Amino acid sequence: MDITIENLQVDDLHANPNNPRKQVGDVDELASSIRSQGIKQPLLVTPTGETDIDGHKQYRVVIGHRRLAAARQAGLSTVPAIVEEMDARREREIMLVENTQRSDLTPIEEADGYQGLLDLGVHVKEMAEKTGRSDRFVRRRLKIARIPQETRDMSADFSQLSLDQLDKLAEFESDPDMQRELARADDFDCTYQRLCRERRKTIWHDKALEALAKAGIKVESLPDGKNFWNWHPHGYKAAHSFSDINTDFWTSFIRESDWPEARVYSYEYWFCTYTPISADELEKDKAKTDKDNAIKARGRELNRQAREFEAIAKANRTAWLKANLRTLTHEHAETGICRLALADTVGWRSVFPYQSYKGEDVIRELIAFGWSLPITEHDDEHWSLECRENLDSIRMVLKDRPLRILDVLAARWESNIGWNYWRSRHGVDDMCCWYDVLERIGYRVSEDERKALKGAYLDGGDDES
Incomplete structure (x- = not known):
């Protein structure tokens, strides 16, 4: 393999289209150095096998793209270069390693x-x-x-x-x-959480269809524009709705004695069943008003939407708290502590606030925030994660870093709230308090979260006050 060192015309040198680094960046300082001292280290080039109109050989740069750009900026007409014959594979290897x-x-x-x-x-x-x-x-x-x-x-x-x-x-x-x-x-993290959940729902739905088919159960599709809460087949009543993607509902469903009589329908990602209605029940069913049905359907649909929303919102909150709690500024930590302490002790209503926390749930939230605790699962000696080993470990951290009490206060709030908070005025008020604290310590509230805080999942929607 021939290797020589030559002074080559700058115009005969060409950037390598396969160079991993696509931008050479700012070369002003390098160009200034080359003007005063010249190029100390030769470029590495390889012949392209082509010539220009004057018969000059053309070369492709392998190492030295920034030096070539700086040389052009400095006004040099020639540059020193090591000329080496090499194949495409060796070119790429050298460029990637360098x-x-x-x-x-x-x-x-x-x-x-x-x-x-x-x-x-x-x-x-x-x-x-x-x-x-x-x-x-x-x-x-x-x-x-x-x-x-x-x-x-x-x-x-x-x-x-x-x-x-x-x-x-x-x-x-x-x-x-x-x-x-x-x-x-635009909101990468929020979109990622939502898409992950949608993907999980698709996998869950396909697995359910396969299991039900093996059990000999026919799955029908709901009519367009209809769902479990606003429609039922003639002569049947709504029985069950299955939408929890964390459970394999079909495992127990296919053992139920009434499934041969029930009709199974698929609705978006979910499944629902209807059982036959007796003659008496048919009469009662006819007496229901459209208004009652619409109210119930609206409430159940809002419940489903609130569950869906809170699953994504909680994932975003937990991910942010895990990534940022340890690095909050002293000012932000103190703000969060004071605000949560005020909400937990005095509150803003006509009576003192009452909050019931389950210690194990608080521990689980701390673990989700990234706390390294000695006991993370139940065993023969620990029937609850709320145990002396974990509490002693938490106390040791707080002894050295007292501002980490914010983690515990945040874990108490996260352990206590759920999707149902979005469905009541009282709950939304609590959520507003919690999100106010989160935003004050740096959390970026999404557009969907702001809509929920304005009452999007209340029975009266955004207009409810």
């Missing part, structure tokens, strides 16, 4: 560099060895590299997405529509 040593290489640039080598037949283990990375690291980057260009173009600034965000995008490789929706989202 660039991975730099801190300004973005995760997606590095990922695309690995993908380029993979396309040339380089195995993961070999890439890992050449770049000093682990196999797991390389596979993680390759998964990111598979994010389609169409999806990348939908992001406002794809190159600036964090590694964590890129990993989350790559999770939706099997669902391009969800991946594109996440890429163009």
